[in-house]
Amino acid sequence: MDSAPIANVTLDDPFYYLHHFQEVLSWVASRHGDLLNDDELVFVSAFGALPRPARALLVRMVMRKGEHFRADKLVYPEIGDTLSAAAPLIDHGWLDPAPTLDLPTLFRLFTKAELRHLLREPLAAAGVPASARKADWLEALSELEDVHQAPSDTPVYHLTLMPLCDRFRLMFFGNLYQDWSEFVLSDLGTFQYEPVSFSQSVRPFQSRRDVDAYLHLNACRDRFQAGDALEEVEAGLPPAPDSPWARERWDRLCFKLAREWERAGELERAGALYSDCRHPGARGRQLRVLERREQYDAALTLARDAEQAPESEAERQQLRRLLPRLHRKLGLPRPTPTAPARPQVLHLSLPPAASVEQAAAQALATPEAPVHYVENSLIPGLFGLLFWDAIFAPVPGAFFHPFQGGPADLHHPEFRHRRRAEFDAGFQTLADGEHRARILARYREKFGRLSPFVHWGRLSEALLEQALDCLPAEHLALCFERLLADIAANRAGLPDLIQFWPAQRRYRMVEVKGPGDRLQDNQRRWLDFFIARDLPVAVCQVTWQ
Numbered sequence: 364m365d366s367a368p369i370a371n372v373t374l375d376d377p378f379y380y381l382h383h384f385q386e387v388l389s390w391v392a393s394r395h396g397d398l399l400n401d402d403e404l405v406f407v408s409a410f411g412a413l414p415r416p417a418r419a420l421l422v423r424m425v426m427r428k429g430e431h432f433r434a435d436k437l438v439y440p441e442i443g444d445t446l447s448a449a450a451p452l453i454d455h456g457w458l459d460p461a462p463t464l465d466l467p468t469l470f471r472l473f474t475k476a477e478l479r480h481l482l483r484e485p486l487a488a489a490g491v492p493a494s495a496r497k498a499d500w501l502e503a504l505s506e507l508e509d510v511h512q513a514p515s516d517t518p519v520y521h522l523t524l525m526p527l528c529d530r531f532r533l534m535f536f537g538n539l540y541q542d543w544s545e546f547v548l549s550d551l552g553t554f555q556y557e558p559v560s561f562s563q564s565v566r567p568f569q570s571r572r573d574v575d576a577y578l579h580l581n582a583c584r585d586r587f588q589a590g591d592a593l594e595e596v597e598a599g600l601p602p603a604p605d606s607p608w609a610r611e612r613w614d615r616l617c618f619k620l621a622r623e624w625e626r627a628g629e630l631e632r633a634g635a636l637y638s639d640c641r642h643p644g645a646r647g648r649q650l651r652v653l654e655r656r657e658q659y660d661a662a663l664t665l666a667r668d669a670e671q672a673p674e675s676e677a678e679r680q681q682l683r684r685l686l687p688r689l690h691r692k693l694g695l696p697r698p699t700p701t702a703p704a705r706p707q708v709l710h711l712s713l714p715p716a717a718s719v720e721q722a723a724a725q726a727l728a729t730p731e732a733p734v735h736y737v738e739n740s741l742i743p744g745l746f747g748l749l750f751w752d753a754i755f756a757p758v759p760g761a762f763f764h765p766f767q768g769g770p771a772d773l774h775h776p777e778f779r780h781r782r783r784a785e786f787d788a789g790f791q792t793l794a795d796g797e798h799r800a801r802i803l804a805r806y807r808e809k810f811g812r813l814s815p816f817v818h819w820g821r822l823s824e825a826l827l828e829q830a831l832d833c834l835p836a837e838h839l840a841l842c843f844e845r846l847l848a849d850i851a852a853n854r855a856g857l858p859d860l861i862q863f864w865p866a867q868r869r870y871r872m873v874e875v876k877g878p879g880d881r882l883q884d885n886q887r888r889w890l891d892f893f894i895a896r897d898l899p900v901a902v903c904q905v906t907w908q
Contacts, residue, residue, distance in 0.1 A: 377441035378415070383546040384422045385411070387535045390764070395534045398571045406527060409455060416448035421457065424522045426543045431468050434518040449520065462521035464511050470501045472519060481514060534574060537567030537608070537763045537771060539581055545766040555812045557755045559762045567608060567763045567771070576601065576609040584616050593623055597632075603639065610641070618642035630656050643674060643851065647681050654685070663689045675849050676888050704894040707901040709873070715907045719877035720859045723903050727862060727873065733829075734862045734873075739855050740821035741830060746843050747816025748805040748827075749798055753785030754814065768813030774851045786847070793836040793843075803827060816854070833863045833870040841896055856885030858900060871899040878906055 376382065392399070392407050399407075410418060419442050424432055437445045452458040464472070473481065475497045482504065486493075491503045513519035533539055548554045568574050579601055587596045597620055604610050621636035630652050637649035646669055653662035666686055673679040686698050709727075716722035720736050728734040735741070747754065754770060755762075758781045761770035772778055779786055792798040806827060811819055846853050858872040872893065874886055882890070882902070893900035 378419055379550070380426060380543070380547075381415070381419045381422050383543065384425070385418075387531060391531050391534045394566045395568065398534065398568065398574060400571075403527065403530070406524075413451050414448075416442045416444075417451040420445055420448040421452055421522075421524070424520070425524065425528045429471070430522045430525050431462065431464065431472060432520050432522065433472055433513075434520060437520075457522070457524050459521040459523055460518060461512065462519060464513060464519065466501060466504055466511070469511050469513075470497065472513070473517075475500075477514075477517075481511070530574065530578065533577060534566075534568060535764055536766065539577075541766060549766065554766075554768075556766055556768065557751075557809070557812050557814070558765070559755055559767070560757045561762050565759065565763060569606070573604075573606040573609060576604040576606060577612065580604075580609060580612045580616060584612075587616065587619065593620060593627070596620060597636075614640050614642040614645070618645055618648075621645070621648065625652060644677070646674065647678050650681070650685060654689070659689055659692050663693060675852055677852055677884060680884060680888060704891045706874075706890050706894055709901050709903040711903060711905045712908050713905055719880075719905050720875045723873070723875045723905055724860050727860070727903070731866065732862055732864050734860050735826060736859060737821065737826075737857075737861050738859050739857050740818045741826070741861060742839075742842050742857055743816040743846065743854050744818060744822045745802060745827070745830065745834075745839060746846050747814045748802045748809070749792065749843070750786060750789045751805045751809060751814070753782045753789060754816070756782045756785050758782060769815035773815055778850070779847050790840060790843070793840045796836065798836060798839070799831045802831060829863050829865060830861070830870075832865060833868050838898055841898070845892055852885065853889075856883065856889045858886075858889065860903075869899070871901060873901050873903050875903045875905060 388407050388410065392404075396404075410421070413421075419439070420437065423437070423439060423442070434446065434449070437449075439445065442448050449458055449460070453460050469481070470478065478497070478500065479486070479493065482500075485504055486500060489503045491500055495503075529539065532542065536545075545554070549556065568577070583596055583599050586599065587593075600613070600616070600620075603613055617636050617640040621633045621640065624630075624633035624636065625648065634649055634652040634656070637645045637652060646665070650662055650666055650669070653659075653665065662685075666682055666689060669678060670682050670686070673682065683701060687700065689695075690697050711723055711726050713722050713726055720738075724734040724736050754773075756770075758770075758772075760775075761772050761781075763771065770778075772781070775781075789798075789801075792801050803824070806822070806824060809817075858874040860873040860875060862871045862873060864870070874882070874890065876882065890900060890902070892898075
């Protein structure tokens with residue numbers, strides 16, 4: 364089993380970044396060697412044989428933004444003469460020393476003074492005044508389709524390896540939102556990760572096709588975020604992939620595309636995407652589309668199917684609102700309504716303040732009953748500390764590299780089942796009263812380490828001690844069960860404030876609403892949960908004096 368396979372490298376070593384890159388190459392070659400093609404294997408071998416200055420220069424460029432670099436801006440004391448360091452890279456074809464440059468790239472690389480000389484003829488032909496901004500120059504020349512060479516006295520390199528390096532980065536991290544800075548932030552102590560053991564065979568991708576599908580979907584997502592035409596983005600989507608990793612990403616992008624079609628009034632196109640999508644909430648959106656298209660029979664059929672097996676409390680909440688409307692529009696008997704839960708309501712009239720929650724907390728607090736603004740930090744934080752061992756259990760499919768702040772399968776339906784023994788042990792401490800000692804011990808032992816549930820800046824040891832004195836174990840168990848039932852949805856929506864009466868060992872949670880503010884659906888669901896189980900909760904309505 365491996366627990367910390369990345370070599371310890373200090374930032375005092377001027378080539379720390381090179382060591383990090385080489386570690387990733389070794390990691391990928393050892394765990395994903397069967398997923399690499401001949402060119403990728405040749406790169407791994409050839410890179411290791413290069414002189415150190417050449418390797419360092421290549422990595423410096425890989426870790427910078429973009430693919431084009433001015434040679435005169437590549438100045439690194441530990442590398443020395445970068446022109447000499449670049450020569451082996453050019454020989455391998457990894458650097459193009461004379462690329463053609465489009466206008467946006469040219470404008471990014473060169474100053475206004477340099478561009479005035481370089482583009483003097485096109486600028487004169489366009490009639491752009493010299494006093495205009497650089498952005499105005501670019502806009503005026505945007506109709507030009509010709510490309511340019513960098514001036515001979517200022518060479519520009521084009522790094523041709525970025526797609527290959529992105530593939531290696533993806534196979535290491537299992538995603539593309541993490542990058543090389545993770546190593547530096549870890550070395551600096553900015554991010555502290557929980558060490559997790561995992562076997563040599565554990566990896567996020569099982570076939571090259573899985574990697575290709577992820578990269579393809581990422582390119583489609585980039586086009587979507589760049590504002591490309593929805594028709595073009597949708598046309599570029601591959602069929603739904605078999606890989607669970609890629610399928611989840613495919614569903615997420617389909618959901619976003621469908622939402623944009625829906626906002627644009629293209630309801631038929633939106634409905635077609637929703638029907639093929641497994642993303643949470645897709646069925647609910649499809650119901651809305653059917654209703655807006657006045658396809659009430661189809662909507663009622665789908666709604667009744669959803670009612671038999673709702674995917675979440677959010678969908679159940681939506682169905683309670685939708686079904687009476689559909690029955691009315693179809694002339695059917697109205698379903699028996701469910702009486703809404705009625706929380707206790709507090710009314711405060713306060714001087715205007717920047718934070719309505721902080722103002723309410725100060726107004727409600729007394730020396731005998733302090734109030735804390737905790738929102739979504741206290742209950743999830745207590746959960747994360749009590750079940751730390753379960754969350755970071757080294758189960759297959761959860762951890763692939765040392766820079767994970769939480770398990771990859773956190774939102775998987777089998778998340779709890781895969782860790783049944785660890786979660787059962789945690790709930791047992793609630794039953795026998797040992798949870799207080801465990802939570803406080805985990806707080807001291809793990810302080811600062813990344814967790815999907817614990818936000819250290821919002822939790823003090825004094826707050827935890829007060830909460831554990833006043834929150835009954837059975838109440839915590841109920842809240843933790845609800846969190847586990849739908850982690851993605853239920854980590855948010857908790858009341859803003861919590862008030863403690865330490866002498867009486869009791870508490871009350873308070874959701875604060877300022878003038879014109881309304882309860883959100885996830886907040887209503889938590890309030891319904893508290894009221895149904897007779898847990899102390901109130902809504903505080905604030906008006907400004």
